[in-house]
Amino acid sequence: xxxxxxxxxxKWQARWAREGVYRTxxxxxxxxYYVLVEFPYPSGNGLHVGHARPYTAxxxxxxxxxxxxxxxxxxxxxxAFGLPTENYAIANKIHPAEVTRRNIAFFKSQIxxxxxxxxxxxxxxxxxxxxxxxxxxxxxxLLEHGLAYKARMPVNWCTSCKCVLANExxxxxxCERCGSEVVRREKSQWxxxxxxxxxxxxxxLDLVEYPERVKAQQRNWIGRSEGADVDFATTTGETLRVYTxxxxxxFGATYMVISPEHPYVEAWRDKLENGDxxxxxxxxxxxxxxxxxxxxxxEKTGVRLAGVEAINPATGGRIPIFVSDYVLMSYGTGAIMAxxxxxxxDWAFARVFGLPIVEVxxxxxxxxxAFTDVETGTLINSGFLNGLExxxxxxRMIEWLVEKGLGRAVTNFKLRDWVFSRQRYWGEPIPVxxxxxxxxxxxxxxxxxxxxxxxxxxxxxxxxxxxxxxMRDWVETxxxxxxxxxERETDTMPQWAGSSWYFLRYIDPANGAAAVDKALARRYxxxxxxxxxxEHTTLHLLYSRFWHKFLYDIGVVETPEPxxxxxxxxxxxxxxxEKMSKSRGNVISPNEIVDRYGADTMxxxxxxxxxxxxAASWSPQAVKGCRRFLERVWGLLTRAAxxxxxxxxxxxxIHRAIRKVGEDIEHLxxxxxxxxxxxxxxxxxxxxxxxxxxxxxxxxxxxxxxxxCEEMWERLGYRGFVVREPWPAYDRAxxxxxxxxxxxxxxxxxxxxxxxxxxxxDEEALAAALAEPRIxxxxxxxxxARHIYVKDKLINLIAEKDRQGG
RNA sequence: GCGGUCGUGGCGGAAUGGCAUACGCGCUAGCUUGAGGUGCUAGUACUCGACAAGGGUGUGCGGGUUCAAGUCCCGCCGACCGCACCA
Numbered sequence: 035x036x037x038x039x040x041x042x043x044x045k046w047q048a049r050w051a052r053e054g055v056y057r058t059x060x061x062x063x064x065x066x067y068y069v070l071v072e073f074p075y076p077s078g079n080g081l082h083v084g085h086a087r088p089y090t091a092x093x094x095x096x097x098x099x100x101x102x103x104x105x106x107x108x109x110x111x112x113x114a115f116g117l118p119t120e121n122y123a124i125a126n127k128i129h130p131a132e133v134t135r136r137n138i139a140f141f142k143s144q145i146x147x148x149x150x151x152x153x154x155x156x157x158x159x160x161x162x163x164x165x166x167x168x169x170x171x172x173x174x175x176l177l178e179h180g181l182a183y184k185a186r187m188p189v190n191w192c193t194s195c196k197c198v199l200a201n202e203x204x205x206x207x208x209c210e211r212c213g214s215e216v217v218r219r220e221k222s223q224w225x226x227x228x229x230x231x232x233x234x235x236x237x238x239l240d241l242v243e244y245p246e247r248v249k250a251q252q253r254n255w256i257g258r259s260e261g262a263d264v265d266f267a268t269t270t271g272e273t274l275r276v277y278t279x280x281x282x283x284x285f286g287a288t289y290m291v292i293s294p295e296h297p298y299v300e301a302w303r304d305k306l307e308n309g310d311x312x313x314x315x316x317x318x319x320x321x322x323x324x325x326x327x328x329x330x331x332x333e334k335t336g337v338r339l340a341g342v343e344a345i346n347p348a349t350g351g352r353i354p355i356f357v358s359d360y361v362l363m364s365y366g367t368g369a370i371m372a373x374x375x376x377x378x379x380d381w382a383f384a385r386v387f388g389l390p391i392v393e394v395x396x397x398x399x400x401x402x403x404a405f406t407d408v409e410t411g412t413l414i415n416s417g418f419l420n421g422l423e424x425x426x427x428x429x430r431m432i433e434w435l436v437e438k439g440l441g442r443a444v445t446n447f448k449l450r451d452w453v454f455s456r457q458r459y460w461g462e463p464i465p466v467x468x469x470x471x472x473x474x475x476x477x478x479x480x481x482x483x484x485x486x487x488x489x490x491x492x493x494x495x496x497x498x499x500x501x502x503x504x505m506r507d508w509v510e511t512x513x514x515x516x517x518x519x520x521e522r523e524t525d526t527m528p529q530w531a532g533s534s535w536y537f538l539r540y541i542d543p544a545n546g547a548a549a550v551d552k553a554l555a556r557r558y559x560x561x562x563x564x565x566x567x568x569e570h571t572t573l574h575l576l577y578s579r580f581w582h583k584f585l586y587d588i589g590v591v592e593t594p595e596p597x598x599x600x601x602x603x604x605x606x607x608x609x610x611x612e613k614m615s616k617s618r619g620n621v622i623s624p625n626e627i628v629d630r631y632g633a634d635t636m637x638x639x640x641x642x643x644x645x646x647x648x649a650a651s652w653s654p655q656a657v658k659g660c661r662r663f664l665e666r667v668w669g670l671l672t673r674a675a676x677x678x679x680x681x682x683x684x685x686x687x688i689h690r691a692i693r694k695v696g697e698d699i700e701h702l703x704x705x706x707x708x709x710x711x712x713x714x715x716x717x718x719x720x721x722x723x724x725x726x727x728x729x730x731x732x733x734x735x736x737x738x739x740x741x742x743c744e745e746m747w748e749r750l751g752y753r754g755f756v757v758r759e760p761w762p763a764y765d766r767a768x769x770x771x772x773x774x775x776x777x778x779x780x781x782x783x784x785x786x787x788x789x790x791x792x793x794x795x796d797e798e799a800l801a802a803a804l805a806e807p808r809i810x811x812x813x814x815x816x817x818x819a820r821h822i823y824v825k826d827k828l829i830n831l832i833a834e835k836d837r838q839g840g
Numbered sequence: 841g842c843g844g845u846c847g848u849g850g851c852g853g854a855a856u857g858g859c860a861u862a863c864g865c866g867c868u869a870g871c872u873u874g875a876g877g878u879g880c881u882a883g884u885a886c887u888c889g890a891c892a893a894g895g896g897u898g899u900g901c902g903g904g905u906u907c908a909a910g911u912c913c914c915g916c917c918g919a920c921c922g923c924a925c926c927a
Contacts, residue, residue, distance in 0.1 A: 247844050251922055254843055259926075278927060291927090334925085360925040370927045378841080379925050448926050568921075642864070644852055648845090649920085656852065658877095659864045665879095706854065709863035716863090777859040782908050784859055822907050827858050830907050 037668035039632025043741040047149055055755055056100075056151040058107045067104035068558050069096040070537055070597075072566040072574070073111045073158075075529075076137035077118055081144035083622045083652065084614070086640045088565050088603045091704055093150045094641070095563060097737035098699055100151075101761035107558055108151060109540035111158035112138050116529045117195060117211060120460035124492050130460045134161055144624060149633045149740055151757075158539045160532030165539060166462045167483030168549040169531050172581065174465060174476050175588055181227040182454065184474055188295070189453055191219040196494035198223060200453045200528060202255075202573045218320065221498060224464060224525060226452040228580045232256050234594075235449075235579055243599040245647070248571050255572040257448025262432050264371065264441040266290060266344040268355070270305055272298065274344055277366030277446060280376060280408075281435065282427035284348040285416035286394035287371035290355045291336065291383070294319035295363035307340035312357055319359045334360055334383040346371075347440050348417065358383065366446055375400035395424060452577065454528060457500040459492040461526030469513035469520040477522075478514050486526075500524040533574050534581040537561055537596060548590075555591050564597040575600070601702055604649040606640070611651045622652050634739035635661040641704035641738065664742055666715055667735065670723055671746055677724040686771045687717055688730045692764035695734050704738075711735055725750055733759050770826070777828035778803045780812040796823045803829050 050056065071092045074085055096108035114134045123130040138159070145152070158165055176182040190199040194214035198221060203210045228235075236256045239249045261279035268274055274290065292298060294316040303309045315337045336358030343352045360379055361370050374384035374391040381404035384391055391400050396414045398405025405411065413419040418434070419427045435441030455464070465477035465484045477484055487508040492501050502524035503509060513520035538550045541558045545551055566575070582596040607613055608620030615621065627636040638660040644650035675681075680688055691714050698707035711734060718727060728750060736743035736756045747756035770792050776799065778786045786808040790799055800821060803809055809831070816833035823829045 245845095247921080250844050254923055257923090257926065261927080276927080280927080358925090360927095362926065365926045372927085377927065379927075382925090446926080448923090571922080642852090650852075653852065653865070656865050662879095663864085703854095705852090706863075709854075712863055775859085779859085779908075782906095787859065820907080822858090824858055824908095828908085830858080832907055 035672065037665055037742070039634060039664075039742070042745045043147075043149060043633050046741045046744045047146060049744075050151075050755070050757070053755070055757060056108070056153050057155060058109075058153050059105055061105050062557075064103060064105040066107065066558055067096075067099045068107045068537075068561045068563075069099065070108075070540075070561045070564040071110070072570065073113050073533070073536060074141060075113045075116055075118075076134060076141045078122060078133070078137055079616075080140055081624055082614070083624055083627075083640065084606045086148065086624050086636065087606055087643075087646070088567075089145070089148065089150055090637045090640050091603065091646060091702070092563070092565050093148075093637075094699060094704065094737040096151055097740065097757060098696070098761060100757070101733070101737070101759060103760065107156075107540065108153060109156040109158070110145065110150075110152040110154070111156075111536060111540065112141075112160065113529065113533050113536070114138065114159055114161040115461045115527075115532055117197070117458065117460070120458060120492055123460070129488075130492065131161065134159075147628055147633060148624065148637065151740075156540045156543045158536055158543050160462075160536065161460075163483040163485055164544075164546070166532065168539065169462050169527065169535070170465045170482050170484055171479065171549060172535060172585070173462075173527070173531070174479060174482075176226060176584060177466070177476050179584070179588070181230060181584065183225055183227065184222055185225050186220065186222045187225075188218045189221050189223055190216045191221070191498070192216055195458075196496065196498070197457050198453055198455055200530070200573075201450050202576075219498065223453050224455040224466075224523075226454045226580075228452045228577070229447060229449055231580050231583055232258070232447040232449045234583055235576065238579075238583075238595055242595050242597060244597075245600070245602055248568070248575070248600060248602060251568075251571045252576060255449065255576065259446050259448075261444060261446065262435060262441050263367065263444045264347065264435060266347060266371065268345070269343045269352070270302065272301070274298065274355070274369055275367045276369045276371045277444060278371055280373060280428070281431040281441070282413060282416075282419060282422075282424050283373040283376045283394050284346070284371065284431055285419065286373045286375045286392045287346050287348075287353065288374060288384070288390045288392055289353050289372045290344050290369065291358045291361045291372050291380075292339075292355065292369040293361040293363040294357055294359055296357070296361075296368045298369075299357055302339065302342055305341055308337065312337050312339060315357060322359075334358060334379070334386050336360075336383065336387070338387070347435075347438070354389075356383075356387070364450060365448065374404065376404055376406055378404045378406060380404070394419075452580075454531070455525035456528050457498055457525055458494060459486070459489060459501045459526065461528065462486075462531055463502070464523040464525055464527060466523040467511055467513060467520040468523065469516060469518060471518055472513050472515045472520075474523075475513055475515050475520070500526060502526070530574060530577050534578040535585070537564075537578075538582075538585070538591065549585075550590065552590070552592075559591055560593045560595060561597045563599045563601070565601045565603060568602045571602075602647060604645070604647055606643070607649055607651045609652055609654070614652075627657060631657060631661045632664075632741075634664055634742050638663065638708060638739055642708045644705060646702045646704055663712055663715065664739060666719065667731070667739075667742065668746070670715070670718055670728055670731075671749060673718075673723055674728045674750070675722065675724045677726055678729070679724065679726040680730060681722070681724045681727055683721050684714075684717065684723070684727050685768055687714060688727065689764040689766075689769040691734060692730070692762050693766075693769060696761070696764075699737070708738060711738075730762060732756050733762055774826040776826065778806060778809055779828060779830040780809060781833060782830060783812075785809055785812040792826055794825075799823050799829050800831075803831060 069092050071088050096106050099106045119130050119133050123133050190204045192199050192209040192214055194212045204216050207216060209216055236258055259279050261277060262281040264276050266274045299316055306312055336356045339355045342355055344355050346353050372380040374380040375393045376395055393400040394416045395405060395411035397411040408424045411424050413422045413427045419430060432443050463484045463486055467475050467477055469475050487505050489501055489505055509521050511520055511522055542550045542554045578596060585591050586594050612618060624636060639657045642660055691710050694710045695707045732743040732747055740757055743756050772792055773789050774792045775787050775789050777784055778788055786806045788802045788806055790802045813833055818831045819834045821829055821831045
């Protein structure tokens with residue numbers, strides 16, 4: 035009797051589908067549990083083993099929750115707008131919607147091949163008008179609440195995608211997706227005011243259970259800092275405002291720096307003695323790509339603004355002003371007071387330009403290096419601040435600035451508003467009309483969904499206009515406000531739009547009257563457990579938290595946070611620990627593995643491969659171990675004694691396995707859960723097995739390898755589906771054996787083990803230990819001064835001489 | 841530089857402060873097989889010792905706490921991930 039995985043897997047996948055065993059039942063008598071995996075982008079490459087890891091892990095969780103009696107929501111869908119599809123469509127002259135349809139069909143067949151327990155009755159697709167209608171609706175609501183606005187500003191422009199990128203999509207100065215150079219372009223863009231939520235996005239991290247690294251990364255990205263705005267008078271009459279986190283060092287500000295993009299550079303042009311030189315510097319900075327501007331930790335450059343000076347409000351002294359690209363226009367006020375004694379960048383700049391370095395916080399040697407410690411220093415050379423600690427001096431200086439009307443305490447964030455426009459075809463049209471008289475006017479809600487028009491060409495344009503702009507009969511419309519002629523917005527939304535709320539649509543996927551029914555949202559939100567990739571920490575995860583908070587504010591949902599628990603899986607690497615990629619030719623397709631070994635083997639291996647949270651290298655050898663294990667499980671069919679009871683010989687270890695497998699699943703320790711099941715099977719081979727033992731094994735193994743378990747369940751004559759069995763309970767009292775082998779140490783060193791009854795009393799353990807000849811030998815005649823006994827674990831004997839430190 | 845994670849056999853990796861290396865891969869030997877890219881059994885950290893009995897040493901390095909440290913504390917070294925001229 036062979037283990038024919040192919041036949042078994044097809045058989046049970048068909049039966050599960052027929053019986054609808056994975057449907058979310060909505061039974062109000064049950065507690066709900068919402069398990070979520072990140073929905074895939076259906077690329078033409080198909081499912082990757084990298085998808086299989088999180089999907090399998092969460093499938094195990096969902097399956098266990100069903101067995102535990104929860105009403106489980108475990109849905110799947112498609113994040114289908116996006117550039118690769120559009121580019122493929124352009125190259126092959128197929129409509130992107132058709133490409134998407136084909137890719138989804140392929141992906142879906144692969145997902146089903148793995149035996150995942152998704153409820154397909156709730157499938158969502160971000161490119162479906164019935165879905166993006168509500169994405170557009172949320173945009174209109176954001177607009178209504180002043181959280182969407184159009185602004186002309188320098189944006190990140192990918193030279194290859196011919197499209198604007200969000201800050202989060204620019205990695206090391208190049209496009210996150212295609213790796214091409216990103217340059218700055220001045221463009222009018224739709225922006226979402228995520229900065230309005232910066233503080234809440236930061237604070238509410240305390241409400242959720244995320245891995246520390248995820249929270250840290252988000253905090254870092256939000257980048258809150260506390261300081262002060264300070265106004266400096268200048269010799270031209272203008273006031274130059276700076277932001278500083280070190281107002282305590284104001285007396286040490288010996289010069290100022292403004293960003294090349296600072297408006298004063300332009301405004302002062304005619305007043306400067308070296309206007310041309312400054313303009314040239316500014317021009318050079320503008321031409322540099324982000325990559326050039328940030329990549330090199332180069333020497334500081336800059337130009338002094340000759341003819342203008344500022345007055346340090348604390349000292350009253352005149353100080354020079356420079357323009358330099360180490361000051362960013364996008365943070366603070368785009369201008370800084372430079373304190374070379376206590377800031378490394380200012381110190382480096384001062385060295386290049388021979389500027390004075392004044393020590394105002396004692397504790398270091400400012401001629402050698404900037405002294406930046408804020409914990410130990412004491413203020414000097416600082417008038418009324420002298421003698422104060424840094425912390426006190428900050429507060430005192432802010433009081434003084436407020437008194438004099440020169441400044442105030444300010445909190446700043448690194449987080450920038452979200453650039454929300456894309457100049458591409460395959461995205462949600464932004465439902466806005468531009469009227470020469472009324473400006474940007476929201477499209478009426480009744481118009482939604484505002485459908486993507488059929489266009490002849492999806493080619494991006496070099497001018498930076500969306501391909502939609504060429505569709506004149508679509509573009510030309512009327513203003514909803516004044517009725518005059520108007521044009522439609524031709525930019526589309528970024529791919530992150532549809533994925534910012536998809537978890538809500540799963541709850542109520544067919545609702546034509548609302549994005550999600552309130553009562554249903556109340557039942558299923560928040561997502562109880564959301565697993566996804568680390569690469570989305572500052573993109574999707576942050577964006578969707580923002581949207582969800584907004585939907586909370588307007589009463590659509592009732593939980594402040596969308597995800598109660600977030601976990602992250604490590605990457606699956608190729609054999610040598612290298613990233614899997616087509617160019618390296620080391621990509622493993624799940625199909626290869628399923629064809630050769632079966633889905634159950636694939637599922638086991640992808641979880642057994644290593645620590646779920648860490649990167650792991652694929653090993654073709656090790657896959658076989660998992661197949662071998664299933665063969666051994668299968669082999670138990672012919673060995674099982676007819677008794678339906680758990681055999682006394684295995685009772686304790688089965689109860690321990692129930693506990694361990696359950697706990698391990700909760701803690702993402704899928705590898706050790708499987709190891710425990712392997713150990714159990716090994717014991718069954720050593721000491722015999724009954725039908726009852728096997729029954730227990732199958733219920734525990736079924737979340738991991740559901741097909742083989744279902745088949746064996748049937749062959750053993752059990753009724754129904756094993757995947758619908760209740761998760762077994764363990765009895766703590768039954769997890770212990772009658773006897774325990776305890777370690778016997780002498781002076782902390784292991785000398786022997788003895789077998790004594792479980793829970794034996796101290797004296798009994800001591801007697802057993804002393805009766806051991808090897809212990810007597812180790813004691814070598816010395817008296818036992820004292821001993822430490824840990825029940826069922828060990829006994830440590832301290833001999834008299836040991837205590838003297840010998 | 842800042843933030844985070846982490847250093848354990850030949851390899852992937854296990855260990856609520858309590859017998860380090862579970863489980864799997866690989867390897868070695870024996871059996872099985874017509875054959876094996878099959879299956880089974882046994883072995884597999886290093887070292888002294890006779891490949892025995894029996895010792896000793898071992899979780900990146902150096903200290904410390906403790907009856908007991910891979911685990912806790914301090915200081916180094918190294919790796920990986922994220923951010924990075926954010927004032």
